[in-house]
Each structure stands twice: as C-alpha cells, then as structure tokens.
Amino acid sequence: MTANPTPKSLAGLIDHTVLKPDTDEATVRRVIAEAAEHRFAAVCINPKWVSLTADALTGTEVKTCTVVGFPLGATTTAQKVHETQVAVTAGADEIDMVVDMADANAGSEDAVRRQISAIAAAAHEGGALLKVILETTLLAEEAKTLVCRAAEAAGADFVKTSTGFAGGGATVADIRLMHREVGGRLGIKASGGVRTYEDAIALVKAGATRIGASSSLDIVGAENSSTGESY
Numbered sequence: 122m123t124a125n126p127t128p129k130s131l132a133g134l135i136d137h138t139v140l141k142p143d144t145d146e147a148t149v150r151r152v153i154a155e156a157a158e159h160r161f162a163a164v165c166i167n168p169k170w171v172s173l174t175a176d177a178l179t180g181t182e183v184k185t186c187t188v189v190g191f192p193l194g195a196t197t198t199a200q201k202v203h204e205t206q207v208a209v210t211a212g213a214d215e216i217d218m219v220v221d222m223a224d225a226n227a228g229s230e231d232a233v234r235r236q237i238s239a240i241a242a243a244a245h246e247g248g249a250l251l252k253v254i255l256e257t258t259l260l261a262e263e264a265k266t267l268v269c270r271a272a273e274a275a276g277a278d279f280v281k282t283s284t285g286f287a288g289g290g291a292t293v294a295d296i297r298l299m300h301r302e303v304g305g306r307l308g309i310k311a312s313g314g315v316r317t318y319e320d321a322i323a324l325v326k327a328g329a330t331r332i333g334a335s336s337s338l339d340i341v342g343a344e345n346s347s348t349g350e351s352y
C-alpha cells in the first residue's frame with residue numbers, strides 16, 4: 122500500500138487562493154509571500170492584482186493564476202476573451218474561466234465548446250494555461266459530463282469544480298466523474314470548501330491533480346495558518 126503524501130508535499134499541487142471582493146494589497150502581498158515560502162503551485166487572485174502578483178513572483182517557481190467570467194460565468198465570449206487577453210498581458214500564467222452554465226444545462230455542447238475554444242486560444246496565445254470551472258453545484262449530472270467533453274475538445278488544460286461562491290464545492294463524486302471523463306489527458310482541479318489535509322487527500326485519491334483553496338496553510342500544516350483567513 123502506498124503511503125499518503127505528507128501535508129508539506131501537497132504544497133506543489135495547491136493554488137493558494139484569495140478571491141474575496143474586498144481583498145486589499147496587504148493581503149495579496151501576504152498571500153504571495155506565503156506561496157513563495159511554502160512553494161505552492163500558484164497564487165490565485167482577482168484580475169486587478171495580476172500585475173503586482175506576477176512582478177512579486179518573478180524569480181520563483183510559483184505561477185500567477187487569475188479568474189475570468191468570475192464568479193457567474195454569464196458574460197459573453199468576447200468579454201471573456203478580452204479579460205483573458207488583459208490578464209495574460211499583465212503576466213498571468215494560468216486562467217481559470219467560468220463556463221456558461223445556462224448553455225451547459227441546456228445541453229448546448231457546441232456553444233460551450235466554441236466559447237472555451239476562443240478563450241483557450243487567447244490564453245495559449247499569451248503562453249497561459251486554461252482551466253475551465255464547471256461550478257458543479259449548479260450543473261446537472263449530464264451537464265458536468267458535457268463540459269468535460271467540450272473542455273477537452275476545445276483544447277483546455279484543466280477542468281475545475283467550483284468558484285467557491287455558489288455554495289458547495291469540490292466533492293469526491295464530482296472529481297471521480299471528471300477523472301472518468303478526462304483523467305490523464307486534462308488536469309483536474311478540486312476547489313471550493315477544501316479546508317483540511319484530509320479533504321485534500323480524499324480529492325487527490327479520487328483524481329484531483331490540483332487543489333484550489335483559501336485554506337492552503339491549514340492543508341499543509343503551516344505554523345502560521347488560520348482557517349479561511351485569506352479568503
């Protein structure tokens with residue numbers, strides 16, 4: 122039997138996240154310093170902080186991740202493409218976009234794929250990865266499968282469960298579904314409500330290859346942790 126990874130060794134899988142609307146510069150700078158210290162995969166911040174974050178992370182391995190169409194997903198393709206272009210120009214390495222949930226639940230696979238495709242092109246043109254947020258708690262089961270299929274066909278790099286803003290979040294059942302659909306070909310990011318090492322391990326065992334969390338310090342057992350403080 123393989124031993125579980127240690128809490129510290131999970132750091133490289135975690136996007137250290139602070140997406141609260143009233144997050145200030147001091148908080149962003151603290152989160153950046155924490156990410157550099159613990160060697161998290163990325164710092165995930167709102168678009169206005171991309172430039173500051175990318176500058177501050179220069180010379181580290183930590184990536185700058187931001188969000189597009191966040192948190193509702195209900196903006197047009199042109200708007201999402203523009204946000205993506207602005208973000209990559211400002212230094213974003215990774216783009217987490219929210220899918221159009223109405224189209225997904227309506228079964229409009231072509232529309233979902235076309236939108237993801239346009240954003241993937243803008244992200245890749247700027248040298249960034251694209252993660253597609255399903256917002257699983259608001260999608261019917263068939264719609265989750267549809268978005269996974271569309272994300273892969275559109276050339277996205279990851280599928281991701283949740284924004285953390287819709288109530289509910291990553292579940293083992295949804296990660297299993299995503300793993301079944303795209304595992305081994307696309308990355309799978311579990312996010313929303315991941316608070317503890319035990320939560321994270323259960324999701325990784327189900328197929329998650331990245332964790333998005335505001336409770337990252339608690340997950341890795343950092344001495345300076347304080348549950349949910351950065352969110």
Ligand SMILES: O=C[C@H](O)COP(=O)(O)O
Nearest residue numbers: 284285313314333334335
């Ligand atoms: O994208 C990630 C989520 O916003 C993080 O949600 P959380 O605060 O529940 O960890």
